[in-house]
Amino acid sequence: MFWSKGFRGGIHPPHSKFTSGKKIENAKLPKVAVFPICQHVGAPCDPLVKVGDEVKAGQKIADSNAVVSAPIHSSISGKVVEISPRLTPACAEVSSIIIESDGKDEWVETSGLDMEKASREEILAKIKDCGIAGLGGAAFPTHVKLNPPKDKKVEVLIVNGVECEPFITANHRLMLEEGEKILGGVGAAAKVLGVQRVIIAIEDNKPDAIENMKKLAGGEFEVVALKTKYPQGDERHLIKTILNREVPAGGLPFDIGAVVLNVETAKAIHDALSKGLPLVERVVTVTGDVNEPKNMLVRIGTPFTQLIEECGGPVGNIKKLVCGGPMMGIAQPGDASVVKGSTCVLVLNEARAKEYEEKPCIRCGRCVDACPMSLLPVTLSKLVERRKFDLGTEYNIMSCDECGCCSYVCPSKIPLVDRIRQGKAAVKAKVKK
Amino acid sequence: MKCVVSSWPHIRDGVTSKEIMLAVVIALLPATAFGVWAFGLNALLIIITSIVSAVATEFVAFKLMGKKFVMDGSAVVTGLLLALTLPPTLPLWTTVAGAVVAIGIGKCAFGGLGYNIFNPALVGRAFLSLSWPALMTTWVAPGTLTTSATPLTGASVSNTDLFLGNVAGSLGEISKLALLIGGLFLIAMKYIDWKVPLCYIGTVGVLSLALGYDPIFNILVGGLFLGAFFMATDYTTTPITRNGKVIFAVGAGALVVAIRSFGGLPEGVAYSILIMNAFTPLIERVTKPRVYGTGKKVMGK
Numbered sequence: 160m161f162w163s164k165g166f167r168g169g170i171h172p173p174h175s176k177f178t179s180g181k182k183i184e185n186a187k188l189p190k191v192a193v194f195p196i197c198q199h200v201g202a203p204c205d206p207l208v209k210v211g212d213e214v215k216a217g218q219k220i221a222d223s224n225a226v227v228s229a230p231i232h233s234s235i236s237g238k239v240v241e242i243s244p245r246l247t248p249a250c251a252e253v254s255s256i257i258i259e260s261d262g263k264d265e266w267v268e269t270s271g272l273d274m275e276k277a278s279r280e281e282i283l284a285k286i287k288d289c290g291i292a293g294l295g296g297a298a299f300p301t302h303v304k305l306n307p308p309k310d311k312k313v314e315v316l317i318v319n320g321v322e323c324e325p326f327i328t329a330n331h332r333l334m335l336e337e338g339e340k341i342l343g344g345v346g347a348a349a350k351v352l353g354v355q356r357v358i359i360a361i362e363d364n365k366p367d368a369i370e371n372m373k374k375l376a377g378g379e380f381e382v383v384a385l386k387t388k389y390p391q392g393d394e395r396h397l398i399k400t401i402l403n404r405e406v407p408a409g410g411l412p413f414d415i416g417a418v419v420l421n422v423e424t425a426k427a428i429h430d431a432l433s434k435g436l437p438l439v440e441r442v443v444t445v446t447g448d449v450n451e452p453k454n455m456l457v458r459i460g461t462p463f464t465q466l467i468e469e470c471g472g473p474v475g476n477i478k479k480l481v482c483g484g485p486m487m488g489i490a491q492p493g494d495a496s497v498v499k500g501s502t503c504v505l506v507l508n509e510a511r512a513k514e515y516e517e518k519p520c521i522r523c524g525r526c527v528d529a530c531p532m533s534l535l536p537v538t539l540s541k542l543v544e545r546r547k548f549d550l551g552t553e554y555n556i557m558s559c560d561e562c563g564c565c566s567y568v569c570p571s572k573i574p575l576v577d578r579i580r581q582g583k584a585a586v587k588a589k590v591k592k
Numbered sequence: 593m594k595c596v597v598s599s600w601p602h603i604r605d606g607v608t609s610k611e612i613m614l615a616v617v618i619a620l621l622p623a624t625a626f627g628v629w630a631f632g633l634n635a636l637l638i639i640i641t642s643i644v645s646a647v648a649t650e651f652v653a654f655k656l657m658g659k660k661f662v663m664d665g666s667a668v669v670t671g672l673l674l675a676l677t678l679p680p681t682l683p684l685w686t687t688v689a690g691a692v693v694a695i696g697i698g699k700c701a702f703g704g705l706g707y708n709i710f711n712p713a714l715v716g717r718a719f720l721s722l723s724w725p726a727l728m729t730t731w732v733a734p735g736t737l738t739t740s741a742t743p744l745t746g747a748s749v750s751n752t753d754l755f756l757g758n759v760a761g762s763l764g765e766i767s768k769l770a771l772l773i774g775g776l777f778l779i780a781m782k783y784i785d786w787k788v789p790l791c792y793i794g795t796v797g798v799l800s801l802a803l804g805y806d807p808i809f810n811i812l813v814g815g816l817f818l819g820a821f822f823m824a825t826d827y828t829t830t831p832i833t834r835n836g837k838v839i840f841a842v843g844a845g846a847l848v849v850a851i852r853s854f855g856g857l858p859e860g861v862a863y864s865i866l867i868m869n870a871f872t873p874l875i876e877r878v879t880k881p882r883v884y885g886t887g888k889k890v891m892g893k
Contacts, residue, residue: 167884172603250597325603395884408885464593480595485603492597505602512596513604518664519706521609524832533881537832555883563601570609577599 166396168531169388170564172486174364178328178446183336183454186443186469190260192460193245193496194220194231195253199292200299201227206256212239217267217437219290220256229300229499230290233258234439234458236265248482248495258460269435274347282351282432289431290438290499295319295330295392295421296483298500301428304420305351307413313352314416317401318345318359318425320368321385321392324484327503329442330422332454334361334368337426338375344425345380347432352418358401359422362387389486390562394419396531408558443501447481448474448508457497463504464494475508486563515572526565526575532558536565536575543582548589551582559583613665615783619774620672620822626770627763630734631680635763639675641684645691646671653700666705670694673713676764676818677862678720681732686724690716710869711829714862721862731760743813744858754812765815775821785834788841789820795845803853816848819861829869836872836879843875844868 197203202225208214214233221231237260245255272285287302307313318341322330334341349357357380361369364387373382385391385400395406397419404415412419423442430436439459443466446452450471457466463480467473481488482501497504526536534555542551556579565575628636646667654661674694678687694716702708721728733740740760741747749759757767765771778784793811800810810816820841824830830840844864851860 170605172605399884405885408883410885477593478596479598479602480593481602486601488600488602490597490600490602491595493593493595507602512602514596514598515604518609518662519704521612521666521706521827522832523609523612523827524834524837527832527881528834532884534883535832535880554880555886558883558885561600566599567601567603568605568607570605570607570612572604572608574599576601580599 165386165388166391166399166531167533168529168564169390169396170529170567171387172325172389172567174387175325175485176328176331176364177326178444178452178454179331179365181328181332181452181454183332183442183456186455186457186461186466188235188260188262188264189458189461189465191240191462192233192235192258192260192458193255193462194233194258194460195245195247195255195498196221196231197253198231198247198298198459198498198500199229200297201225201229201303203253204228204231206242206254208239208256210239210242213237214239214258215265215267217269217439219437220258227300227303229292230288231256232290232437232439234460235260236263237261246492246495248489248491248498248501250489250492269437271431271433271435274432279351282347285435286428286431289427289436291424291427291431292438292499293421294423294427294441294499294502296487296500296502298498301420301424304418305348307418311413312416313354313413313418314356315402315418316345316349316352316354316357317394317397317417317419318357318380318422319392319394319397319419320359320361320365320372320422321397322365323362323387323389323392324486324488324503325389326446326505327444327484329444329454329502331365331368333423333426333442334365335371338371340426340429341372341422342375342380342425343433344428345420347428348418348420348425354418357381358383360385360397360401362391390531390560390564393531393560393562395560408555438499441497441499441501443497444503445470445506446503447506448477448511449506450474459497459499461497462494463491463496466497466504467506473506473508475510477506478509479507479512481505481507486567487561517573518571520571520573523570525568525570529564529568531562531564532560534559536579537573539582540573540575540578543578543585546585548582548585552586556582557586610665612783613669615778615781616669616822617665617672619777620676620764622770622773623676623764623767623818624672626757626767627676627680630757630766631732631763632737635680637684638678638680638682638687638763639672641687642675642678642691643668643671645688646674646695649692649695650700653696654704657700659704664705667695670699670712673818673822674716677713677717677762677815679728679730680763681730681737682727686720686727689723690720693719706828708828709872710866711823711826714823714866717862718866733760734758734766742858743809744852751808751812754809762815765818768812768817771817771821775817778821778825784821784825785837788825788830788837791838791841792820792824792845793817795842796848799846799849803849805853810849810852814859815861819844819865823865824868829872831872831876831879833876833879833881835881836875839875839879840868840872843871
């Protein structure tokens with residue numbers, strides 16, 4: 160409705176947040192950890208270690224000179240046993256450093272910054288040095304996000320605690336258990352960006368988190384409760400909802416004066432600045448068809464199967480293993496290991512992972528109503544099928560956020576978002592030529 | 593460990609096309625039952641004949657085309673809708689001819705479900721009107737089944753009788769109350785957009801008033817309710833865009849008033865929808881919504 164605050168379209172899938180009452184537990188140290196040299200958006204790193212090297216937890220093992228990149232640190236102490244390509248949870252084959260744990264968990268010495276004296280450049284350098292990348296899933300290097308081009312005037316910092324994907328509760332628990340650290344990181348980010356206005360956004364299906372963050376924030380930062388609707392956590396729709404501004408097609412939030420930061424990224428910033436802790440662990444919700452779903456603090460590089468075992472194993476046979484939520488998570492062909500962007504390990508057994516037969520489109524228009532970008536998903540899908548990519552561009556195919564609302568609502572079970580993604584890939588390939 | 597790999601999303605909404613078709617049939621049940629109650633056995637036979645011929649035609653057509661026949665319920669909806677627009681005394685062989693044309697030419701010739709341009713039931717009805725005009729304009733009074741004029745051809749009835757269905761007319765079009773119940777059910781289930789029947793019926797009312805006719809009579813008479821709730825809302829033959837749906841409805845409403853007031857026919861609902869069906873691709877093209885992050889409004893306020 161035009162009079163209510165919000166974005167157009169969207170869907171209301173069942174929340175399925177089974178773990179919202181479960182405290183974050185420490186996962187066991189992995190025996191063998193896998194570190195792809197590119198876990199972020201940007202340039203891949205070069206390994207700083209070779210096979211046979213002894214490493215400590217927190218030691219930098221890969222880095223790059225490129226601006227848009229983030230170094231990789233070992234999350235355990237042990238020995239480098241192999242450097243070879245492995246499948247990442249994004250299903251890309253990336254050269255990976257494999258470290259066997261010595262079980263001692265010995266750490267390198269780290270130190271934080273004196274925030275009273277530290278300059279903006281020192282803070283940004285520390286954030287980069289600690290390998291912080293967006294923990295909401297996209298893993299965009301945080302020091303780049305906090306250092307927008309000089310001609311872009313940033314007015315608002317939006318802290319994203321929306322967590323609109325069903326099943327996932329990692330951010331929810333973090334806001335309840337580590338709220339002070341989140342706010343510490345938020346304060347530092349606001350200082351670096353030079354913004355006066357900070358808004359912490361949380362969906363209203365997490366009233367305890369809203370209350371806790373309000374209490375902790377005092378009057379310093381605004382905390383807003385947003386109506387629960389997927390994909391509210393997508394930064395484009397978050398900005399539209401809160402500021403009633405739209406990020407221009409092909410642009411970024413700073414084009415309209417906003418920066419969006421995930422709550423766990425804020426916590427990682429705090430850890431990096433106060434103690435110099437590199438990003439070697441994150442909260443992962445392990446849920447779905449496991450005997451005891453949990454929120455776990457997991458060292459980067461830990462295999463998914465180990466986490467599933469720690470949750471009492473799967474219920475029935477694992478048919479689908481998804482890294483991320485059910486709406487936009489990536490189905491894994493087999494086991495994979497946690498990277499910086501892994502928010503959730505979702506196990507689906509035969510009963511839950513249904514396969515659908517595609518039926519003819521009846522032109523019901525449900526996908527048109529659901530699309531938060533105001534695209535015509537069915538039209539785009541048909542254009543892609545007919546390989547009319549130029550017309551697809553005319554119908555703004557590149558604006559698709561791939562949120563999956565269209566496929567979710569389709570009564571004929573047409574894999575619309577899949578078709579559109581194929582079309583986008585074809586358009587991109589054409590542009591490159 | 594080997595897992596199934598597929599693109600997201602990994603969960604889907606439970607609604608299927610078949611369920612939507614079933615819901616439309618359920619929504620038509622009050623009007624169907626009222627028609628059978630008012631016009632007796634022949635009405636029931638027309639309905640059954642129409643549905644069976646529609647499904648059989650689709651089966652044969654798909655076999656001829658070498659496509660796999662799937663019982664998705666859409667042919668049942670078409671057969672039922674056609675029957676509800678027919679005079680209750682129509683011979684059964686005529687009904688068969690209507691259903692065969694509706695499905696064979698109206699739907700399968702275009703490629704089947706989702707590809708037809710014109711509402712198949714109305715294609716069938718239009719074919720019958722042109723082929724057997726006398727049979728298609730023989731009306732009887734409910735209950736007594738004696739030949740009678742309809743309100744559109746001069747019979748005088750109260751608006752209450754028009755609303756409740758105590759009037760001569762097509763098999764399933766006489767009781768507006770029964771159609772309204774079904775239509776509201778589809779709106780409540782969110783299977784149809786409430787704006788379509790509202791704009792369609794509203795346009796007829798407003799234009800009738802502007803031209804000096806009784807708006808209530810013009811709304812309640814003829815097949816407007818059946819058309820507004822069940823045909824102007826047909827998925828395949830109407831625009832998929834929100835604004836397009838409204839333009840379609842307003843255009844159809846204007847055409848009804850134009851045909852009734854200035855045309856040579858007493859009723860215009862069927863042709864109003866068929867004409868607007870032809871404009872659907874054009875309407876869709878000009879009502880593309882403004883995509884997020886494009887156009888003038890990008891910066892917001």
